[in-house]
Amino acid sequence: MRAPRRTAALAGAFVLLLLAGLVGLLVGGVHLSLPDLVAGGGPASESARLVVSLRAPRVGLAALVGACLALAGAALQALLKNPLADPFLLGTSGGAAVGAALAAVAGFSPFVSPAAAFAGAVASSLTVAALARRGGRLDLQRLLLAGLIANAFFSAVLLGVFSVASGQTARTMLFWMMGSLADATPARVLALAPYAAAGFGVLAAFAARLNLFAVGEENAAALGVDVETSKRVVFVAASLLTGAAVAFAGIIGFVGLLVPHAARAVVGNDQRTLLPVSAIAGAALLAAADAASRSVFAPAELPVGAVTAAIGAPVFAWLLLRSS
Amino acid sequence: MSAVLEARGLCASYGATRALDGLDAEIRRGELAALLGENGSGKSTFLKVLARIVAPKAGEVLLDGRPLAAVGRRESARRIAYLPQSLDLVFPIRCLDLVLQGRAPHARGFSADSAEDLERAFAAMRACDVEELADRDAAALSGGERRRVFLARALAQDAEIWLLDEPASGLDLRHRLEFLGLLDRTHAERGTTVLLVTHEIDLAAELADRVILLRRGRVLASGRPDETLTPDRLRATFGVESRIEVDAQGRRRVVPYAPAG
Numbered sequence: 001m002r003a004p005r006r007t008a009a010l011a012g013a014f015v016l017l018l019l020a021g022l023v024g025l026l027v028g029g030v031h032l033s034l035p036d037l038v039a040g041g042g043p044a045s046e047s048a049r050l051v052v053s054l055r056a057p058r059v060g061l062a063a064l065v066g067a068c069l070a071l072a073g074a075a076l077q078a079l080l081k082n083p084l085a086d087p088f089l090l091g092t093s094g095g096a097a098v099g100a101a102l103a104a105v106a107g108f109s110p111f112v113s114p115a116a117a118f119a120g121a122v123a124s125s126l127t128v129a130a131l132a133r134r135g136g137r138l139d140l141q142r143l144l145l146a147g148l149i150a151n152a153f154f155s156a157v158l159l160g161v162f163s164v165a166s167g168q169t170a171r172t173m174l175f176w177m178m179g180s181l182a183d184a185t186p187a188r189v190l191a192l193a194p195y196a197a198a199g200f201g202v203l204a205a206f207a208a209r210l211n212l213f214a215v216g217e218e219n220a221a222a223l224g225v226d227v228e229t230s231k232r233v234v235f236v237a238a239s240l241l242t243g244a245a246v247a248f249a250g251i252i253g254f255v256g257l258l259v260p261h262a263a264r265a266v267v268g269n270d271q272r273t274l275l276p277v278s279a280i281a282g283a284a285l286l287a288a289a290d291a292a293s294r295s296v297f298a299p300a301e302l303p304v305g306a307v308t309a310a311i312g313a314p315v316f317a318w319l320l321l322r323s324s
Numbered sequence: 325m326s327a328v329l330e331a332r333g334l335c336a337s338y339g340a341t342r343a344l345d346g347l348d349a350e351i352r353r354g355e356l357a358a359l360l361g362e363n364g365s366g367k368s369t370f371l372k373v374l375a376r377i378v379a380p381k382a383g384e385v386l387l388d389g390r391p392l393a394a395v396g397r398r399e400s401a402r403r404i405a406y407l408p409q410s411l412d413l414v415f416p417i418r419c420l421d422l423v424l425q426g427r428a429p430h431a432r433g434f435s436a437d438s439a440e441d442l443e444r445a446f447a448a449m450r451a452c453d454v455e456e457l458a459d460r461d462a463a464a465l466s467g468g469e470r471r472r473v474f475l476a477r478a479l480a481q482d483a484e485i486w487l488l489d490e491p492a493s494g495l496d497l498r499h500r501l502e503f504l505g506l507l508d509r510t511h512a513e514r515g516t517t518v519l520l521v522t523h524e525i526d527l528a529a530e531l532a533d534r535v536i537l538l539r540r541g542r543v544l545a546s547g548r549p550d551e552t553l554t555p556d557r558l559r560a561t562f563g564v565e566s567r568i569e570v571d572a573q574g575r576r577r578v579v580p581y582a583p584a585g
Contacts, residue, residue: 205433207435208433208434209434212428214415218377218406218408221376222401222408223401224398224399269416
């Protein structure tokens, strides 16, 4: 892709993110207007400032989690040459949730949960890959089935712990299962940022290799890529991004499926452009989905995962129909 | 002629299936060699081992006398181009980008989009008469167009060794003649070494300087087409009875007529 188009696509995604962030600050149980947001002084703006100070970390967390999930999805799709790859569908998110949930139940501090979620995500990726391997190569049909099996197992574990847990633990389990951005604090946003940055950095360095994988693993090998090492690095980076996102927001499905598709339709499949555009667009999508979850049935809140699934499931169905 | 590629005791397998079983072969600099053999004789696997797509279980490949395993992957990819038999695309990609991928082993971080890369890609596409396909989605190409685009990619790659898997399969007569003519011409102009896998005895007989017959993962015989493509050898290689006919142009033709008893 030529440089000006790349810049335009990045700028466009960024404008979407700004709009979604702005809406995220304004809507919810109490609706604010734009003048409320910009006006200074006075009693009305005092309460507005309070609302914004509560919502800003939530918008920030939504954006970072959305970016992580979209990046992981985009990278896995190119690596596996499969438009249906997604950290949720492949069971990576479920593994991460089980890891984080078990660590929380065992009484570890919340700041251990990204590590536990990462371990769960890696364990899940390895298991799913092993299940999907046939004759020395990853079979795509089997990969999706293996993800299904893994997800069934992980929700059994989560439900099992949920049913014997009580009080605070049960609430925590519900959080991992349904996904939520309600616990956002500036400290949590800051804690997630390095994981997002590290994952993006690694994937950006592998973007050109991923372009070769998107044509085929044999294609990448014939053009001088050490495919086994590259696969490991990309899997670890995607697991890190997924694990971190799940550790801070629970299981939120379909972001990693939806966003790369939409972005690909606009900017094409050059991963050097697609990865950053997906990251920014994923941030925008989850910030917007979270705003919707807070305002559609206000004052009641929908789980944000329900919003992404409501958009994602029909798109997934459409992709499935089109791919066969 | 010196050997540019040499295989010594190569073994390779897919799961329980043994594809190469102690294969020894030499590919000489500048020649056009054809690999012939029945299905499962190890032709495509041999090509994939040379292209470093499949790692051998035992034995080694020498590139200019140096063990291929000791040569950097990018360095060997700059010298060896692989043209696959089929292309199963899932994502959209422009032909130009597919050709530019040939520049990847030359580029920092595999990111080939410098002005020089573009220039070489376009020059290669001109040479293969596919320049007008540059912006087309590669998934929409016909078999003949795809072969030419991949040959352009091998030119852009600046590789001195071309490995082609069934370059003429699935092409109609006209596109077959066009593609093989282009291959022969570019190979002669650039002095590249070509190793191609084919099912077609006629193609090998017409085009190749040397024929290598494979049987069950080993070399059965190799040599000049007229010396190698004999009824005895073809019976051993393919399990068919055949006779040699000479056509009006004086060309030798091998005519298989029955399965061997």
